[in-house]
């Protein structure tokens with residue numbers, strides 16, 4: 573039987589490869605929410621400030637550990653040697669450790685403050701305005717210049733300045749799409765014109781690269797905070813305009829299809845009390861706008877992949893998927909609203925309709 577020391581020795585021998593493996597694990601994977609590959613001017617600015625601070629701290633680390641190693645070796649206990657002399661009131665040393673950090677802090681402070689002012693600059697002419705409204709627990713995106721409203725999936729054109737106006741319909745949320753930069757708070761102020769309103773937070777940036785960037789709410793906002801995701805689709809101006817066109821003129825389901833049946837059920841159910849779908853009488857404003865829902869990547873703000881089966885599951889019992897969701901299920905109500913009482917067949921028809929959008 574190995575002694576305690578032998579066992580400790582065995583574990584100690586495994587430690588260095590385990591640490592190295594752990595470090596290298598950081599080099600694997602896609603990391604869709606990295607801040608190190610920014611795709612906006614705003615993100616690049618933050619990343620540059622981060623790099624600046626990082627290298628200053630590395631310099632401090634090298635100096636501190638260098639001096640420490642020197643002291644440990646140079647002044648180690650030797651048999652018969654007298655204890656090292658102690659230093660008191662050394663003006664030169666005291667000047668060095670006061671002025672050194674002051675110098676470093678100045679070098680970090682100046683670009684940081686410059687950066688803060690830069691990111692709060694008023695947006696320029698031709699800016700696309702998006703209102704990002706946080707809700708428990710989903711995102712509403714409004715394009716007031718184009719009268720388009722969508723949810724959870726934000727489409728943005730590449731190369732055009734964008735102003736995201738941040739607000740909330742209930743509690744504090746925080747808009748964070750790491751590759752775009754940020755994050756910044758959504759305060760519970762009503763959406764609307766931003767002119768002359770100091771209570772708005774805004775993000776101003778230009779996206780330089782087409783792609784799909786994921787993000788999430790970054791402030792604890794209740795039970796399903798961790799399930800409040802979003803996705804940004806940055807696309808060319810032509811693709812963005814095509815998307816806007818689709819949002820204005822969504823397709824209607826073919827007559828006699830399951831989707832058409834689903835539309836009829838949707839429009840006569842309580843669904844329309846909360847949801848709007850462009851081109852139909854459904855104009856509810858409380859829940860997410862469902863126009864072209866079939867094109868979105870997910871159901872329930874990133875909780876489930878967007879498939880007919882998942883959508884049906886969501887309609888049947890949203891609370892089972894997202895605890896605390898304000899949408900009533902078929903059997904159970906929510907937030908003071910009664911259950912929808914849709915049958916299994918009706919749920920499947922409604923799911924088929926929404927997927928057809």
Ligand code: CUA
Pocket residue numbers: 706707709744745746789790791792793794797798800
């Ligand atoms: Cu919204 Cu956390």
